[in-house]
Amino acid sequence: MINVRKVWRSFGFAGQGIIALFRYENNAKVHLLIAIVVILAGIWLELSPTEWAVILTQIGLVWAAEAFNTAIEKLCDFVSPGIHPQIKAIKDLSSGAVFILAIAAVLVGFFILGGKLLTLLQITGITHIPLTNA
Template sequence: MNVPKMLRSFKYAFQGIGVLLHENNARFHLFATVVVILLGLLLHISHTEWAFVIMLIGLVWAAEAFNTAIEKICDFISSEYHPLIGKIKDLAAAGVLIISIVAVIVGIIIFLPKILASL
């Protein structure tokens, strides 16, 4: 095992997170992440519910990172509009949208009954 090489790869991964946090959509995901975590703490969700919430937060963030990487590759390949590059970007964005919709649905299933019960 090459420990220095492994540590460098972590350094680059953390740099990638820094790049991601400068994207507008990632800032929205950060806001949503904080809101969901605060809601989970406030509503005392179960360990199983936390597992689902954390898993979906991670999936949304991973999808956003992949989407951002694909967009940056497309922009590097062609600075001008190309229909195929447009479709590639749309498909990458669709991946983020799909997992975000699933996350919202799971959030509604977990949080809505607890919110309604507390009213």
């Protein structure tokens, strides 16, 4: 039998973690701001359901990676408050993983949003933006 009370409590703890992530972690705030911009661009460019699925998956993956990175860093700081080369390597690898995923998300965004934007510009007849008034 499933203990519904325990499930709801677990959701509460997860919610507290998400709130703490975006409240205290600067990089998570940056990812949140970028996600809002991408979502607004997606609404403006009228993404298809499949495109939304890919974009939202990328956003979720970057946020999850940032949460894992934050958890690993906090654990490292708790276990070894001083400077230690192994702790530095662990933290660098963890933040590197977030960076790899963020790069992949940016590329996906360029493919989807950039392709839509190019199509929109071609439909409206804007294929060339002059750099001078000549």
